[in-house]
Structures are given as C-alpha cells and as structure tokens.
Amino acid sequence: MGGSGQCPSPFPRPSLLLAQLGAFWGPCLPCAAPAPCSALAQALADLKGRTENIPCVVGGEEVWTGAVRYQLSPFNHAHKVAKFCYADKDLINKAINAALAARKEWDLKPVQDRAQIFLKAADMLSGPRRAEVLAKTMVGQGKTVIQAEIDAAAELIDFFRFNAKYALELESSQPISVDISTNSMVYRGLEGFVAAISPFNFTAIGGNLAGAPALMGNVVLWKPSDTALLSSYAVYRILLEAGLPPNVIQFVPADGPVFGDAITSNQHFCGLNFTGRMLTRQSDAGGQRGLSFPPPASVPAPRPSCAAL
Template identity: 75%
Template sequence: MSLETSYKQYKEFKTFPCAAVEVKNEPILSFTDGSKERAELEKALRELKGKTEEIPCVIGDEQIWTKDIRYQLSPFNHAHKVAKFCYADKDLLNKAILASLAARREWDLKPVADRAQVLFKAADVISGPKRAEVLAKTMIGQGKTVVQAEIDAAAELIDFFRFNAKHAVELEQQQPLNSDGSTNTMLYRGLEGFVAAVAPFNFTAIGGNLAGTPALMGNVVLWKPSDTAMSASYAVYKILRESGLPPNIIQFVPADGPVFGDTITSSEHLAGINFTGSVPTFKRLWKQVAQNLDIYKNFPRVGGECGGKNFHFVHKSADVGSVVNGTIRSAFEYGGQKCSACSRMYVPDSLWPQIRQKLLDVHKQIKVGNPVEDFGTYFSAVIDDKSFSRIKSWLEHAKSSPNLTVIAGGNCDDKKGYYVEPTIIETKDPQDKIMNEEIFGPVLTVYVYPENNYKKVLELIDNTSPYALTGAVFAQDKAVVEEAAKALRNAAGNYYVNDKSTGSVVAQQPFGGSRASGTNDKPGGPHYVLRWTSPQVVKETHVPLKDWKYTYMG
C-alpha cells in the first residue's frame, strides 16, 4: 500500500485506523561523481556561497525582528555570515506561548491521521525537491561533509518524520478491553499547555524531531533552534509549514538560552520540555521546573539527551581491522561532535602495537578541510569559537600531563575556520579526567591494559564516567561478549558488539542513554510518541444500572 493510499484510507477512520502504515528507512544516496544528487547538491552549494540568509522569529504567520541581532558563521570559514537572525525577548516568548495556547484545542482534536499527514508530506518534500537545499545548509552552516549531512538532514530527519507518524497512527490501535454491557476507549490527547523544544547544533534531524514529534501528538511547541544550526533549522520549519502545519502549532523562536529557560519555566502553562544539549543546561532547566512546581497546572514532562563519554572496549580476540576502521569513524567523523562519538578506548597490550600502527597509518590519510570545496574532506572545522577554545584546553592538558602522550595530531588553528587536528592520546592513568569528561571534538584517548586484566577493565569502563550513552565491545570470543554484556548492562543505552559506537538508525537502534546522558526516551522507537500524550480512558455503559444494592445484601 502506498503512503498516498494510506493517507486517503486513514482519513475515513476518524478514530482508529485498522491497518499498519508501511514505512521503510530512507535510502542513503551515494553522491558519486556524475550522479543526479551530486549535481543538485553542487548547484545548491553554489547558490548559497557567500550569501547571508535573513531569519526572523516566526509566531503564527507573523515574521518578527527584534533589536538583538545575531549571526550564524560557517565553522570552516568564519568570515562567512551564513545567517542573520534575532533573539526573541521575554515578551515575545510570552506572546508565542499565548498564541500557541489559543491554537492548541483545535489541533489536538484533529484526527491523528490528519496530523500525521503533515509529517509524511514533509518527509516526502525533504526526500525529493528540498533535499539538496537542506543538505547544503547543513554542510555550510554546521560544517558537515556530504555523507554526514546526508545521514542526518536527509535520511534521519525523513525517518523521524515517517516512523513517528506511523507510530502515532498505530498507537491509536492500542485499546483497552471491553466488558459485557460497556465499551472502553483510550484517547491519546496532547499535553495541556505547551512544550518547549530546545535543540542542539550537531544534528539538523534532532531539531526537527524535538519540535515535530510533540506537535504530531497534538501539542503546541515553542522551538528554540541552536544558534549554530539556524539556517538548516529554519529550512525544516518552513517545510513543515508548507506541508500543512497550521500557524501557531510550532513557533520558531531563536533566543538566548537563559532567557528562554527562565521564560518557559515561569509560565503556568508549561507542559513539557524536549531537550538535547549539555548536562549543566538540562540540570538548570530541571531545577527551575522543580522550584516552580507550585505554579504549574500540570507536572511538566521533562525529557533530555545530554551526551556521553563513549567507549570502545577491545578484547584480545577482536578483529583488528574492524577495531581500527570503526574507531577512526566513531572518533573522528564530524570532528567527534556526535553525542555517540568514541572518545575513550581500552586496548590489550598484546594487540596495541598493531592497532597503534594501523591507527597512525590511517591518521596520515585523514583530510581535514572545507567540505564544500573538497568532497574528499573527512571532517571539517568544529562548530564555533567556544568549542574550539574548550578543545584547545584539552590538547594543552594532554601535552602538559605526565600521564598523557599525544601520539598523533594535537594541533589546532582558528585563523580561517575552527580547525582541530584528529588527535590520538595514550594515557597511563585510566582515571585521568580526559577519560571521564565529554570533549565533543576529534580527540581519542587510549588506555592500554594487560590482556588478562580485561574483567577489571570492564568494571573500570562502567565506573569511570558519569555518562551512559553508547559503547562498543570488540571480541570474537562469545563467552567474553556475554560477560561484557552483563558487566556493562548499565554503561550504555546503545550498546554495540563488533561495531562502532556511532551510527544509530531510526527504528533500528532507537537512541538514548541514562545516568548523566539523559532520560533515555529512545527517539526513533515506537514508545517515544507516547511520551508526548496524556491519555484519557472513556468508559461508556450501554445497560442502565437497575439497583444500588449488591445481591448478597439481601
């Protein structure tokens, strides 16, 4: 059954559709020389070269400019102002909240199939006519290579929209039991109030999901896009509107982080926060919600994903080629700026000489540069000056610490773009802070352990870092694989065996972790949509009650 046919059929079912929606993962295009998709992408990149896009706040259908003007810079060429935008102030954010609340009831009462249709259409638009534009804006604005933009701003975003729409429609089929004389119905209502979506820079898809999925479930949303992903985020917002999303359902409101946080958490109508970002920011929001609990009409739903200190554990039985290639990709793709990137690695002393040499051999071939002008670039500059400074301080720590030895890379330069070399460090101390704290850059630290001490190393991995997002175990010995799975049961929400710690795919590996990594709501899975509903159970009795007494009472 085609999606179009399913749309038409579902429109006839005002309450419960009776068939599953057929959805598949979006194919990842190759962009080989001479291909149609490459020609379209190169054209889109040319059209954006040197241009500055003007991006207002959007409340309803009103485009609003404040005096607080900001710029998004291209990471690999910070002289290029990619976008000019403005911050919404407290008054504008409160205006957005009130406008959303006025639109909420009508949106929530729409059949879920109608709401789902908006996401299905947006996915089709991104898959087809707007693919090149969204990819080009992600590449130029966020410093992604072709493949990294494709797996994010096309494939993952399309998959989020299609699979969440499918899950929303199918959720309506999950109904309670009936009994003689009465029927029971579960209504999956949106939350009463508004949801605040706070998005990160590193995945265009995450912003679309954080705002789009609560809206799909009948909620109204204030979307605060990342300052450093503004251009691509605005493109996604416009696609949603052009695909039938009514005004005031998602308000597009760039804002200063603390101003946004203070404003949403001081509104009695806050119903939820959908967050991806840093631990300190998430904790701040959570504390503000706790302090303001007495003012809210409901207990707000607080969901967040906060990053990781992700591990690759290598056993002596591991396939060395898989270890080396998987670790290079996990640690260095997109400059290590993925929540799931490998930044700590544990290698047995028996394998270290050959793994070390192979890592160094590949390291020499990694090209860091401008991903728009040279498609052979493996990764580009880190996102901004703050990120560059933070990573630079880690490189200085590595060079000055007696426990750490830089074996490759270690240099950085921010004259033209925020460039950091892929860096490999060896540590004598497995508890050094570089093994504990998130860096969010192209920095991999390796601890070499005596091969027979692997059980202690598994404990070490579990206890070293406060995070528990992703991790990988490389071993051919099945007994060790089973042993590691038990030892590391709580060390990662996405756990890989003989594969790298990055690359989760919507509907295949729903993503998220616990501990300091977040609330592990698993976006990309079937349960995620339920998080943004407040179900109501309706019991309707068809037989009049004839007596107030019970029979045993005589």
C-alpha cells in the same frame, strides 16, 4: 474513555493508514549519482557568499528585534550564512500566548490528520527539498556530504515517518470491550506548551525535538541553536509547507538564559524536549510553579530527553 469530540477527518482511519505505511527507512543517496549530485552542487552554489535573513516567527508572523546575530560558516568565518535575531522575554511570552490559543484545535485534530502532515514533510525532504537541506547543513554546520545525508536527509525522514507510524499504532490500540459495554481510549496533548531546545550540530534532532511533540497534539516553542539556524529554519519552513498550522510551532531563536527564564516562569509550561545534561535540573524550580502536576520526572542524559512537567 469514550466520546473524544474529535473533528471528522478526510484522511483514512489509523488502521487503514497503518496498513499503507509499513516500515521504511530513508536511504542515503549515493554521492556520485548524477541527479542528486547535480541538485546538491547547484544548492551549494546558490548558498555561496549568500546571507539568509531568518526572523523569529510568532503567531504566524515574521518578527525582527534589535538583537541581531549571525551564523558563521564553521570552515569560512568570513561567510555569514544567516542573519537572525533573538526573541526577548516579551516576544517569547507572545509566542507562548499564540501557541496556547491554537492548542485545543490542534489537539482535537485526529492523529491521522497530523500524521499526514509529517509524512508529507518526509516526502518533501526525500525529494524536492533534499538538496536544499543538505546544502544548508553542509555550509552551516561544516558537514561532509555523507554526514549531511545521514543527518539532514535519512535520519530526519525516518524520524517523521516512524513517529507517524508509532502515533497511529498507539491510537489504533484500544482496550478490550465486551458485549454490554465499549471501552475506548484517546490520546491527548499536554495542557500547556512544550519547549524544544535543539542542539548545535544535528539538523535531524532539531526537527524531531520540535516535531515529535507537535505530532502528538502539543503546541511547541522551538528554540533552535545559533549554529544551526540555517538548516533549522529550512526544516521549519518545510513543515509549514507540508500543512502544519502556523501557531502549532513558534520559531523563536533566543539567548539561552532569557528563553529558560521566560518558559519556566510561565504557569502553562508543561514539557521540555532537549538534548543535554543540565537543563532539566536547572528548570525544575520553574516547573514547580506551573499548573501541571506532577513536577518533572526525568533523568538528564546526553541523548534526546523529554521532561513532562
């Protein structure tokens, strides 16, 4: 395939950026080290007794509905760590339309531009925003400091960095050409939207389920878990601050059946990224009504799975 029609990029070409990347793991910082320990202690103190207001974010705008819910600290049920609201079907459909409106422009953005956003988010997680995400994971999901370090810091940093690395490697690998002709290939996003449904306990997996499809040129509806709203919203805000356009990922907390019915009844639903066993089977019938072909082909599994519809 030749002539991608992609926009010119201010960033290095994939081969150059790959040479700069290499492979690097996000380390777990020692819990007793003075600087990270002090920053984390302050972040935990800032959350004590505090309730954060977390809206739905649709089309780049904060939206509140009447279906208000609370995330409770699992070890102190008297502490409401987050106040949030459920998106209803109309708002979910509005989020779908906002995502679809941004799809073509985001898909045409060169992969190295998209990768830079996630690399910057990884740098923010490894530095100035690390303590915040750790504290919100600990308070909101009941994790110890080392559990939070492994999950919300090291693993999520690795997801963003290695996903960027692998995306650039895919783009830089081209078919063999001969003197009389040039063969080239470009990767493009799915022609619709992807739904990301994140689990109750892992900050990193939630960020990856929404982030990986976006990195590859897709627009995403992210349904975070009710029990991980606080940390999920922190990751979402970091992605926006790293340069992710506001319509690429829609942040839509919702009741599970309402969300499922809304996405599977939409003809533009083309992919599902989730952690679980039953979801693919239950959404197959809805996927059959969509514009995308073929219908779902995936095996439900306890680990993160992706079904392209």
